[in-house]
Amino acid sequence: MAARIDHLVTSGTFSLDGGTWDVDNNVWIVGDDHDVIVIDAAHDADAIAAAVGDRRLAAIVCTHAHDDHIDAAPALAERTGAKILLHPDDMExxxxxxxxxxxxxxLTDGETLTVGGVELTVLHTPGHAPGAVCLHAPALSTVFTGDTLFAGGPGATGRSFSDFPTIVRSIQDRLLTLPAETEVRTGHGDSTTIGAESGHVQEWIDRGH
Incomplete structure (x- = not known):
């Protein structure tokens, strides 16, 4: 059975540096009719478990450890037995x-996760958070970027643990080197492509934060 990408949007809050904001998060489920992984267990373990259905959840992969991307991870792990995977630089x-x-x-840079016959390569892309990662699935012509790259530019870097020059370097070195047709499936909002974003790096730099 061919691998596919399922998508749901969950809603909750993001809190950091004393502020709290309402957010909608993209949750990505990658695999086939038998085995899947969840990328970013955000807000609603029940909704994510329902989307997984009777398939085996092999892992819960965290693109980074901001609370809106991990708040439902332990509950989802408890009910499914799946392991939670996170880059060590985001432990704090x-x-x-x-x-x-x-x-x-x-999660380590360069490692490969395999599910439903599809390989996803972990790319360490710090900047939005120290342990931020993206997951490149060439067979699906897709990269899951969390909050590193969005339609229109880099993820936010105005809060603790983030750095603008670092995120731009991560995007330039690790993401914009991917094929132009690669679909960018983000942590919030609409998808884009590498080609659509690649011409705007200087604009981001000029815009700064």
């Missing part, structure tokens, strides 16, 4: 949301 952020529940394993 993780502990702010889940001080009593550590992730089950690390």
């Amino acid at each position: 952020l993780w502990k702010r949301t889940h001080p009593d529940r550590a992730p089950d394993g690390p």
Whole structure:
């Protein structure tokens, strides 16, 4: 059975540096009729579990550890038995949301996750958060970028643990080198393509934060 990408949007809040904002998050489910992974278990474990259905959830992959991307991860893991995977550089952020529940394993740059016959390569792309990662699935002509790259530019870098020159370097070195037709499936909002974003780097730099 061919692998596919399922998508749902969940709603909740994002809190950091003393502020709280209402947000809608993209949750991506990648796999086939038997095995899947969830990319970013945001807000609603029940809705995500319903979307997974009777398929085996092999892993819950966190693109980074801002609370809106990980708040439902432990509950989803508890009900499915799936392991939570996070880049170690985001452990300090993780502990702010889940001080009593550590992730089950690390994500490392260059490692490959395989589900439903599809390989996803982990790309460490710091800037929005120290341990931010993207997941490149060449067979699906897709990269899952979390909050590193959006339609229209880089993710926000105006809060703690973030850095604008770092995120631009990550996008230039790790993402814009991918094929132009690669679909960019983001952590919030609409998808885009690498080609659509690649001509705007200087505008981002000039715009700064």
